[in-house]
Amino acid sequence: MATLGLTCVHLCAGLMGRRAASSLRSLRCVSGMTVSQIDEEVAKLLELKAQLGGDDGKQTFVLKTAKGTRDYNPKQMAIREKVFNTIVSCFKRHGAETIDTPVFELKETLTGKYGEDSKLIYDLKDQGGELLSLRYDLTVPFARYLAMNKITNIKRYHIAKVYRRDNPAMTRGRYREFYQCDFDIAGQYDPMIPDAECLKIVYEILSELDLGDFHIKVNDRRILDGMFAVCGVPDEKFRTICSTVDKLDKMLWEDVKNEMVKEKGLTEEAADQIGEYVSMQGGMDLAERLLHDPKLSQSKQACAGLTDMKQLFSYLQLFQITDKVVFDLSLARGLDYYTGVIYEAVLCQTLQAPTPAPAEQNGAVSGEEGGVSVGSVAGKCPAWGRKQSCQQRRCAPQKLKFWWPQHRRTFWKRDSG
């Protein structure tokens, strides 16, 4: 009898499967599916999966962590604690406070904030209550916290894990659960003073962590936009040209120029002009020189950015950190949200990394090839002023993100000889 039952089940499953498969085949022919149609199909498939025995509740000995996650053993915890202590001491030295937010938010809170990356959000199962999702970063929760508590001024750090359903290329050490360490100054202040302090903090932390030599590139969205404008880049191509310029740390200029001209349709002349600018690096002197550049000075935007850049460098001098800060016109990453200064700290050292660094987590460009990793370890990330639209207030947030390359283990090994 039992055997018969089993056969029946298989048969039915097969029939259902065929039906599902055929409906899917017809789906593939129909290109114009709506969101709700997709929801329906997904629900059907998941039901089928459950029937096939996805969830049978039997007690098995499962000795695995979920894909993309890992335990921290005591050794790793000891290292982690040391790193956190150094970083938190620095934040505290600068008068920052800290907050904590729940690991999951209402799904609505996260909806519409991450664009294409939304598909990487972990949702919680609908168990008959509110729809929830695991936090994807610490920025949106921060914005919610500020709005909920009607806070306009705060200097806060937040170190916590975030969750992304990435396809972890485990060889590239990419995780689905990983720490983010954010520092933000929110509030309306005189320009460049908080920005300078952020850079001082990055400098202090990277020095104290003893990761080897590093430098911090700074640039400004307004300078970039102004530069593109005077070089004849049409407005609608700003972003795409930006992302091409961004590749300069991985590609040679010839290839970058090629992409700009052949793929993105710039004139060779425009590309060459951009090429001249983005090869420039310097300090306050460069900002001063560019303010007198016949072309660039025509852009009001660029001038505003350059004036602020001079101001920033004067503060950095007083903070005694200009030895490692470079005004670099090729820094162009993540311009989607920026409204002003952007910066990125990069380790200079090339290391043999046994486990390659987590590439591009938190948008970090690691520029790694094979065993050599020269990675960025901190960056000015998107300003999110526009997300506070409900407050009708424009803050001038300064954001700092830290992430730790997987090869930090290597650093400690080196230290201990």
Place this chain on the structure above:
Amino acid sequence: MTVSQIDEEVAKLLELKAQLGGDDGKQTFVLKTAKGTRDYNPKQMAIREKVFNTIVSCFKRHGAETIDTPVFELKETLTGKYGEDSKLIYDLKDQGGELLSLRYDLTVPFARYLAMNKITNIKRYHIAKVYRRDNPAMTRGRYREFYQCDFDIAGQYDPMIPDAECLKIVYEILSELDLGDFHIKVNDRRILDGMFAVCGVPDEKFRTICSTVDKLDKMLWEDVKNEMVKEKGLTEEAADQIGEYVSMQGGMDLAERLLHDPKLSQSKQACAGLTDMKQLFSYLQLFQITDKVVFDLSLARGLDYYTGVIYEAVLCQTLQAPTPAPAEQNGAVSGEEGGVSVGSVAGGGRYDGLVGMFDPKGRKVPCVGVSIGIERIFSIMEQKAELSAEKVRTTETQVLVASAQKNLLEERLRLTAELWNAGIKAELLYKKNPKLLTQLQHCEETGIPLVAILGEQELKDGVVKVRNVATREEVRKASQKRGWGNVCSAVEKIL
């Protein structure tokens, strides 16, 4: 279709959906946390940090290491471990991959970790948040996301030594946290089981009688007896006999006495438990903590997986609680009524069978541990902070670098940088020309004790005034003549 084929199709469809613009694409700003969860503001974080520091110092003092595990586990890992409570587990949505659930406690992940790494001996603490889809009676301060703080000693050891150390740790932590008077009740599963047996409780009623006895801290004996007889079908005689035992409290003397009790001594189990209890108390005497430890036969909680000693720490103080303490989290019995909260703040015991459940070969790893009711402690500390006149600082800044006149930003930046370089915690306002009053107010609001005031005349004279914000006392110090570094050392001395 196979499961993996389905997974593939689901993934494709979800990608298509995301391309179509996600769920509805409209940007709403929902100003709520999820039900049963809350943000920690800087004040609460400051309190939390203090509590964690005290607790972790104690763990470290006793040679414990720490681990961390992911916030979600494979659903299979958690399946079948929590009995009826399984319905309180948060599942993640099936998005075409593995089925996942948020961790419900730290014990099952611990057992998995031991089995995965084939570890037989470890002394570890783990402080992390866990998740339960409770019906938070928010008036009772019950959360769905809350901290657990576990300490466990796993391994085959000579009896009672690790158990005694656990109790010493609880004693130290509760003393250092300064929560008021407390005592720790201890009992033993084998003694309870033996007691029920000799009182004539049928085997199959052990658990249910246990949970009735457990109510003795909330109900009077008459009502407990009533439940045993009327609802659970015990004879009055049996109930009375149980009543005699569970009213007993004492120390090593009680264990000794019971070993000679004509009835109880008939149970081998009870004798084993009583012998170990005597041993435990002898160690507790050496650890000098017997003043607060009581062998209490009415302690009957959470017996599902304990196999030996059980204990529970209770605060003696009755407090007027404006916000009631989180009840019954971590299985803690709080016994609170209205504004009075007398509750348990730690609980634990020996559980020798759990890790074996995870090991494919069923290898046993005996464990003894304790869970500190940290949310309860936060709640109490927050109340204390509110009631006390002392302000809780959210920053640790030691000096504010201020200017008395305009156009002194450069000097402020210089001095602040020197202070930072010297490791001193310093701040300055992000204004080119702030008013002195504003700067002093900032100090008062945030509790910064010192202010270094830069003034035109003073700079000409080569000095910087350092003032105590609270008393307004001034101390003049040398500055640029021999470098800003002098100001730093001066500040350091004051601090």
